[in-house]
Amino acid sequence: MDMKLTRRTVLAGAAALTAASTVTRVFAQEALAPVTIALSSNSLGLAPVRIAAQAKLFQKNGLDAKVTIADSGNAAMTALLSGSVEFAAPGLSEVLIINSKGQKVVVVANIHRGLGTSLVLSKRVAEKLGVKPDAPLEARLKALEGLKVALPSATSPSVAAFKGAASTAGASFDMVYMSQPAMIPALETGAVDAMVAAAPSWLRPVNTGSGYLWVSGPRGDIPAQFNTASSACLQATEAYAKANPKEIEAIRKTMQDVSKLILEQPDEAKRLLGEVYPDLSAADVAMVFDTSSRNWAKPVVTAQDIDHEKELLKASGLSTPAIEAVDSASLVDF
Amino acid sequence: MQTEAKSMAATNIDTRARRSGMPRWWYEFGSLQLVGQFAFLIGTLVVWQVASNAFGWEFWISNPVGIVEALIRWYNTGLLIPDLQITLFEAAIGFLVGSAFGGLMGFLLGWVRPLGNFMEPFVLALYTVPKIALAPLFVLWFGIGPTNKVMFSGLLVALMVFITTFQGVRQVDRDLVANAILLGAKPFQTWTKIALPYSAVWIFTGLRIGLPYALIGAIVGEFVASDSGVGYRIKEATSYFDTSAVFAGILVLMIISTFLLTILRLVERRILRWQTVDLSATREH
Numbered sequence: 001m002d003m004k005l006t007r008r009t010v011l012a013g014a015a016a017l018t019a020a021s022t023v024t025r026v027f028a029q030e031a032l033a034p035v036t037i038a039l040s041s042n043s044l045g046l047a048p049v050r051i052a053a054q055a056k057l058f059q060k061n062g063l064d065a066k067v068t069i070a071d072s073g074n075a076a077m078t079a080l081l082s083g084s085v086e087f088a089a090p091g092l093s094e095v096l097i098i099n100s101k102g103q104k105v106v107v108v109a110n111i112h113r114g115l116g117t118s119l120v121l122s123k124r125v126a127e128k129l130g131v132k133p134d135a136p137l138e139a140r141l142k143a144l145e146g147l148k149v150a151l152p153s154a155t156s157p158s159v160a161a162f163k164g165a166a167s168t169a170g171a172s173f174d175m176v177y178m179s180q181p182a183m184i185p186a187l188e189t190g191a192v193d194a195m196v197a198a199a200p201s202w203l204r205p206v207n208t209g210s211g212y213l214w215v216s217g218p219r220g221d222i223p224a225q226f227n228t229a230s231s232a233c234l235q236a237t238e239a240y241a242k243a244n245p246k247e248i249e250a251i252r253k254t255m256q257d258v259s260k261l262i263l264e265q266p267d268e269a270k271r272l273l274g275e276v277y278p279d280l281s282a283a284d285v286a287m288v289f290d291t292s293s294r295n296w297a298k299p300v301v302t303a304q305d306i307d308h309e310k311e312l313l314k315a316s317g318l319s320t321p322a323i324e325a326v327d328s329a330s331l332v333d334f
Numbered sequence: 335m336q337t338e339a340k341s342m343a344a345t346n347i348d349t350r351a352r353r354s355g356m357p358r359w360w361y362e363f364g365s366l367q368l369v370g371q372f373a374f375l376i377g378t379l380v381v382w383q384v385a386s387n388a389f390g391w392e393f394w395i396s397n398p399v400g401i402v403e404a405l406i407r408w409y410n411t412g413l414l415i416p417d418l419q420i421t422l423f424e425a426a427i428g429f430l431v432g433s434a435f436g437g438l439m440g441f442l443l444g445w446v447r448p449l450g451n452f453m454e455p456f457v458l459a460l461y462t463v464p465k466i467a468l469a470p471l472f473v474l475w476f477g478i479g480p481t482n483k484v485m486f487s488g489l490l491v492a493l494m495v496f497i498t499t500f501q502g503v504r505q506v507d508r509d510l511v512a513n514a515i516l517l518g519a520k521p522f523q524t525w526t527k528i529a530l531p532y533s534a535v536w537i538f539t540g541l542r543i544g545l546p547y548a549l550i551g552a553i554v555g556e557f558v559a560s561d562s563g564v565g566y567r568i569k570e571a572t573s574y575f576d577t578s579a580v581f582a583g584i585l586v587l588m589i590i591s592t593f594l595l596t597i598l599r600l601v602e603r604r605i606l607r608w609q610t611v612d613l614s615a616t617r618e619h
Binding site: 098150153177185186 | 393557570572574
């Protein structure tokens with residue numbers, strides 16, 4: 001066949017190639033299900049989701065995931081209920097409270113096992129009390145007696161955890177509630193003696209030398225009976241979960257993949273963590289990774305975990321009959 | 335004289351009724367408007383309650399009965415009055431501090447033109463700053479106690495009062511001032527006899543706009559760091575997804591704000607009574 005290479009055939013060929021590549025791209029994009037995930041903060045406790053996004057694990061599992069940062073767990077849950085996001089990442093207490101209000105929200109996968117916050121004590125107070133940050137845990141807990149401690153909110157799992165932990169050493173402290181960004185100036189100006197926050201908020205006073213990492217949730221300083229099973233987990237409305245089993249499975253698979261990455265390729269995971277949090281120094285990334293990675297690598301929440309959360313709410317006086325009546329199994333098996 | 339005034343008022347009512355096409359009694363009984371407003375309020379509350387019950391929207395929009403119940407619960411905990419006292423104290427002091435500072439600065443910069451021209455861009459730049467973003471910094475500067483909320487309230491109010499006072503004083507008729515000086519008026523007399531009366535409406539407008547901002551400042555301060563106050567209770571209720579309690583807090587704020595605005599309006603009416611003219615009557619003739 002004698003085919004002449006004219007200007008017309010070249011142009012037609014180029015147009016056909018462009019159209020073909022566009023069609024391929026469109027089909028490739030269509031294959032990915034778009035989902036939006038609202039995280040409750042930029043806390044490092046939620047790092048697995050951001051590592052997964054950075055490592056393109058959501059795409060690998062067929063999701064075009066957009067991660068957005070809300071002001072609090074409460075705001076993330078509200079975004080979920082309003083239908084503006086498909087997944088939110090508050091704690092277990094929020095899922096229990098919201099179900100007790102008649103809204104059906106289910107737990108899809110875990111993000112952070114146990115408490116994600118830590119207590120930082122002002123250096124000034126520690127020196128006054130004569131207790132060192134490397135003293136035994138009981139002595140550090142006892143040192144909290146009568147101090148003024150800043151906490152994120154009255155309903156935070158940190159309240160029951162740190163109050164409970166202090167009570168094992170016979171100590172009790174006064175609480176002041178404030179947003180995490182306000183805690184740092186409050187600690188540095190002496191308005192409060194200690195603050196309970198997640199990384200990266202607590203890193204600043206520790207790095208500048210104005211505070212000591214005193215009691216760490218991620219490190220496992222909180223006794224099991226006061227510790228939450230999950231301080232952050234991916235949640236969806238029951239209606240969405242039932243209507244979109246493929247997306248639910250993809251989210252679960254992604255969280256398993258990121259757990260595997262954290263456990264089997266820690267250096268790669270640290271590199272990705274550093275990329276997600278460019279303001280953190282390599283030393284901070286390493287420290288946070290070492291204390292938190294084991295909590296990040298447990299992607300499953302069970303009905304027993306939810307029962308444990310109910311007990312915690314009860315012990316801290318935050319439970320109601322409606323919360324106790326929530327069927328734990330229905331929140332994880334749907 | 336009284337008969338003349340009555341006759342003028344009757345003519346006024348007739349004219350208004352004729353122009354609007356409404357019956358005369360509509361204007362004759364001014365209280366009918368009040369009845370209408372009351373009926374509108376009750377109607378809205380009934381629709382709200384029925385819609386909430388009928389569609390199961392209590393979680394989303396609460397309802398009037400739920401809000402009243404939440405208020406009663408709040409009262410029964412013994413915290414409503416102390417919370418109100420704290421928030422009112424913070425807002426009131428913030429309002430006084432802010433309006434005094436904003437008023438004085440506005441007057442000074444409005445009166446001394448070269449200084450006002452020099453400072454205007456800086457003040458406008460400060461005015462455009464989203465003040466809420468400064469709230470965490472106020473913790474650094476003023477701690478977590480009431481001072482923090484008072485100063486934040488004061489900042490919001492000061493900017494409002496400053497802007498209106500500044501504009502008001504700038505609009506004072508300078509020819510009038512020059513004439514007064516020619517006739518032997520002292521600077522103090524030009525301030526008290528011309529500048530202040532001339533700009534009083536503007537100043538009061540600033541105070542009226544600033545008053546709700548005093549409450550906003552106190553509430554934002556309580557959102558950022560506190561363990562009591564109306565703002566703190568609203569935040570706490572939000573954590574529990576307790577829509578009724580959130581509305582209860584908002585209702586309390588609304589009542590306080592309306593009450594304070596009414597007082598301010600009475601004060602304004604008393605102070606500016608020399609300016610009161612029956613404009614509607616004037617327009618009709």
